[in-house]
Amino acid sequence: MNEAPPRQLLVSPIKNGTVIDHITAGEALNVLKILGITGTTSERLSIATNVVSRDMRRKDIVKIENRELMTEEVDRIALIAPRATINIIREYRVVEKKGVEIPSVLIGVVRCPNPGCISNTDEPIESRFEVVEKGLRCYYCDNLITRDIARHII
Ligand code: CTP
Ligand code: ZN
Numbered sequence: 001m002n003e004a005p006p007r008q009l010l011v012s013p014i015k016n017g018t019v020i021d022h023i024t025a026g027e028a029l030n031v032l033k034i035l036g037i038t039g040t041t042s043e044r045l046s047i048a049t050n051v052v053s054r055d056m057r058r059k060d061i062v063k064i065e066n067r068e069l070m071t072e073e074v075d076r077i078a079l080i081a082p083r084a085t086i087n088i089i090r091e092y093r094v095v096e097k098k099g100v101e102i103p104s105v106l107i108g109v110v111r112c113p114n115p116g117c118i119s120n121t122d123e124p125i126e127s128r129f130e131v132v133e134k135g136l137r138c139y140y141c142d143n144l145i146t147r148d149i150a151r152h153i154i
Pocket of ligand 2: 112113114117118119138139140141142143
């Protein structure tokens with residue numbers, strides 16, 4: 001007899017905080033990296049990877065308790081998770097839900113692959129990339145990052 005497996009709750013609902021849902025499968029850790037959240041920061045995190053989703057085959061989910069992420073910081077993840085939805089949770093209820101938009105400029109997010117770029121010297125200059133059709137273009141040296149953006153995240 002073929003019985004469907006019981007629906008399992010991988011990670012519990014949270015009381016307050018941010019749920020980043022519909023992350024491209026496999027990108028959850030890169031999402032955290034872009035947000036600057038590491039194992040040594042104090043947020044309580046739940047991460048689920050490769051869960052089956054209704055509208056996508058697989059997805060990742062990240063839950064960050066007691067922190068409401070701002071649009072500007074969250075939009076950066078659109079580079080690697082364009083279908084992500086950001087849910088703000090208060091008292092267990094979703095009070096806000098929005099998608100992510102790829103920002104037009106990225107400052108201090110990716111490192112320029114050109115070692116001679118001024119953003120890689122001792123000068124206190126943060127990396128700056130413009131998002132163009134072909135990828136990311138360095139504002140200082142015109143270097144173009146066309147793929148594997150996650151590998152260049154600072
Ligand atoms: N969630 C949570 N804690 C809560 C409420 C919701 O962790 N107290 C999570 C849900 O598990 C889900 C996401 O927040 O991953 C969005 O919740 P909800 O809008 O209720 O789910 P869906 O309707 O499935 O969302 P969507 O329509 O965006 O797929
Ligand atoms: Zn450069």
